[in-house]
Amino acid sequence: MITLLGVFLLFSLFVPHFLTMRSISGIINAATMTGVLTIGITLLMIAGEFDLSVGALMAVGAFLFGSVIMKGGSPVLAVFLGMAVPGLLGAVNGFLLIKTGIPSFIVTLGTQFVYRGALYVASGGIMLQTIMDAPVFHLLNGKMVRLAAAVENANFQTAFLWLLALVALFQFLLMRTKFGNHLFATGGSPSAAKATGVSVTRTKLAGFIISGVLSGLAGIMLFSQYKTAKIATGAGEELNAIAAAVVGGTLMTGGSGSIVGALLGVITISMLRTGIVLLNLPFIPADNFEAVVGLTIVIAAIFNHWIRGRS
Amino acid sequence: MNQNASNGNDTPVVVMERIVKRFGTITALNGVDFVVNRREVVGLLGDNGAGKSTLIKVLTGVYTPTSGTISIDGQVVQIPSPRVARSLGIETCYQDLALVPLMSITRNFFLGRELSRHLGPVRWLDLAKMDGQSREALRDIGIHIRSPHEKVGKLSGGERQSIAIGRARFFGAKLLILDEPTSALSVGETHKVLTYTLNAKERGLSVIFISHNVGHVYAVADRFVIIRRGELVGSYAKDEVSEKDIADLITGERER
Numbered sequence: 342m343i344t345l346l347g348v349f350l351l352f353s354l355f356v357p358h359f360l361t362m363r364s365i366s367g368i369i370n371a372a373t374m375t376g377v378l379t380i381g382i383t384l385l386m387i388a389g390e391f392d393l394s395v396g397a398l399m400a401v402g403a404f405l406f407g408s409v410i411m412k413g414g415s416p417v418l419a420v421f422l423g424m425a426v427p428g429l430l431g432a433v434n435g436f437l438l439i440k441t442g443i444p445s446f447i448v449t450l451g452t453q454f455v456y457r458g459a460l461y462v463a464s465g466g467i468m469l470q471t472i473m474d475a476p477v478f479h480l481l482n483g484k485m486v487r488l489a490a491a492v493e494n495a496n497f498q499t500a501f502l503w504l505l506a507l508v509a510l511f512q513f514l515l516m517r518t519k520f521g522n523h524l525f526a527t528g529g530s531p532s533a534a535k536a537t538g539v540s541v542t543r544t545k546l547a548g549f550i551i552s553g554v555l556s557g558l559a560g561i562m563l564f565s566q567y568k569t570a571k572i573a574t575g576a577g578e579e580l581n582a583i584a585a586a587v588v589g590g591t592l593m594t595g596g597s598g599s600i601v602g603a604l605l606g607v608i609t610i611s612m613l614r615t616g617i618v619l620l621n622l623p624f625i626p627a628d629n630f631e632a633v634v635g636l637t638i639v640i641a642a643i644f645n646h647w648i649r650g651r652s
Numbered sequence: 653m654n655q656n657a658s659n660g661n662d663t664p665v666v667v668m669e670r671i672v673k674r675f676g677t678i679t680a681l682n683g684v685d686f687v688v689n690r691r692e693v694v695g696l697l698g699d700n701g702a703g704k705s706t707l708i709k710v711l712t713g714v715y716t717p718t719s720g721t722i723s724i725d726g727q728v729v730q731i732p733s734p735r736v737a738r739s740l741g742i743e744t745c746y747q748d749l750a751l752v753p754l755m756s757i758t759r760n761f762f763l764g765r766e767l768s769r770h771l772g773p774v775r776w777l778d779l780a781k782m783d784g785q786s787r788e789a790l791r792d793i794g795i796h797i798r799s800p801h802e803k804v805g806k807l808s809g810g811e812r813q814s815i816a817i818g819r820a821r822f823f824g825a826k827l828l829i830l831d832e833p834t835s836a837l838s839v840g841e842t843h844k845v846l847t848y849t850l851n852a853k854e855r856g857l858s859v860i861f862i863s864h865n866v867g868h869v870y871a872v873a874d875r876f877v878i879i880r881r882g883e884l885v886g887s888y889a890k891d892e893v894s895e896k897d898i899a900d901l902i903t904g905e906r907e908r
Contacts, residue, residue, distance in 0.1 A: 517776040519766045522755075526763055529752035535714075536750045537764035538735035596754040 345609045352616035363494040364615055372611035373500045376604060377559040378582040380511050381552030383603040386586055388548045389528035389595030390445040394434060394453040395556040395582060398427035399575030401460055402560025407469045407570050416477035424557040430456055431553020435546035461572050468571040482565035500562045512600040528595025585610055588641040613637055663726040664689045665827050665858045671720035673706055680706040682882045688827060693859040695873030697902050703882040704862055708829055712744050713737040743820035744829040750816055753805030757797055760804050761786035761819050789822035793851055810841030817848045828852055829860045834868045846872050870895045880904055
């Protein structure tokens with residue numbers, strides 16, 4: 342929260358064009374799909390696990406959704422398949438972790454390539470593209486036309502509203518339900534969780550399924566906006582999502598974190614990217630702005646650690 | 653003991669008979685018998701690797717025994733999981749294991765047994781009720797907490813132990829297992845935990861007290877069960893043995 346406000350204030354004061362509708366809506370739109378992934382990543386990190394396959398599952402979701410729509414199939418079926426199959430593959434991640442005991446970082450490091458490979462085989466390696474227009478695209482990730490007409494340059498997308506709804510839903514799930522309580526316990530102290538009768542394996546499995554379903558949804562949103570998907574869609578997004586979760590205050594070691602924090606984290610990083618590009622500093626060429634983002638992630642992690650130590 | 657007789661219920665809380673537990677070729681327990689009577693504090697003693705923990709893990713459903721039977725209140729039972737053990741009234745208070753440091757007192761207190769409210773299919777935690785009940789339950793055995801929202805990681809070792817004991821009592825445990833409850837505590841904190849142990853007994857619980865520290869066990873236990881290298885050395889009433897005898901029996905300097 343403090344990090345977000347700090348970055349926002351700094352950029353607002355010193356960066357030309359930062360405090361304009363155009364850049365603000367750009368920041369929000371760029372954060373949305375990563376935000377959806379970050380919700381799942383955050384839940385898993387709280388339970389002490391990682392999911393590096395979210396980027397690949399995003400591509401799987403985008404492909405399934407896109408190809409059903411392009412064949413004229415039902416949008417309900419398209420959305421269902423685009424979320425259910427990644428959810429199933431998420432369950433595979435969970436099973437591999439539970440049955441073998443190999444760290445999820447390694448399991449999903451491997452499965453992300455397997456899933457992308459399977460997608461390559463299934464699709465023949467083509468790039469999916471369409472110019473058709475479907476109502477489902479507008480519903481899931483279309484331009485908010487009326488708002489754009491009312492306010493100049495307010496180019497917000499409907500997906501951001503979905504993200505806000507998901508954040509509210511999962512924050513509730515995390516803080517106000519048994520499942521949320523068990524996620525914290527599973528990551529905070531697996532042995533204590535087991536000793537008090539919490540099913541650590543079931544909790545983790547549920548986390549991986551949620552992460553998969555949300556990845557699929559992010560892919561669906563991506564296709565709805567750009568009407569294109571390729572094998573490499575979503576590559577690198579897993580690391581962006583982990584970075585956002587960390588900036589949002591989630592512990593890498595498990596047991597602590599929040600979904601609202603994840604949202605703030607993802608917006609902070611998006612703000613940094615936009616702000617640094619707009620700044621156009623001579624010593625930070627526009628194609629090297631990731632270095633600054635990386636530095637901020639490290640600083641945020643240290644800062645969070647320090648705050649936790651004091652409180 | 654007289655009170656016991658007047659209750660008319662002399663069935664031991666726990667009877668474990670000829671318990672064998674093998675891990676591959678290693679025999680951790682080789683036919684151990686173990687009994688805990690009602691309102692009794694049993695000190696379970698043994699050196700590192702003697703099989704104390706294995707025996708307790710068999711009783712609490714963490715391990716399934718290779719052979720042997722377990723009876724609770726005279727009924728032969730299977731204990732395939734910690735959840736089943738808890739439903740049978742067996743509560744374990746590990747030094748750190750049963751509490752999650754990053755979670756609040758309330759959330760720890762009700763972990764695995766959360767209270768929920770519901771509206772149709774939607775269920776959510778009744779945090780207000782859980783806060784009130786955990787505060788009350790702890791006050792009941794003389795523990796005053798600053799706030800039920802405080803993280804357990806901020807509490808001292810003795811306070812944590814007391815939370816675990818209060819929790820066990822609240823959820824109707826009949827057998828409390830204290831695994832090395834005093835191993836990391838200061839003298840003052842140790843004294844508190846020993847007091848809570850005796851309180852628990854006065855309130856009708858049976859207690860298994862596991863420790864390396866013969867002095868701490870000797871202060872609270874009515875009976876001592878000693879195991880060595882996976883086998884039972886013996887069971888001794890407090891008036892039969894001195895602290896020195898027990899130490900010798902643990903190490904095997906004295907046989908029975």
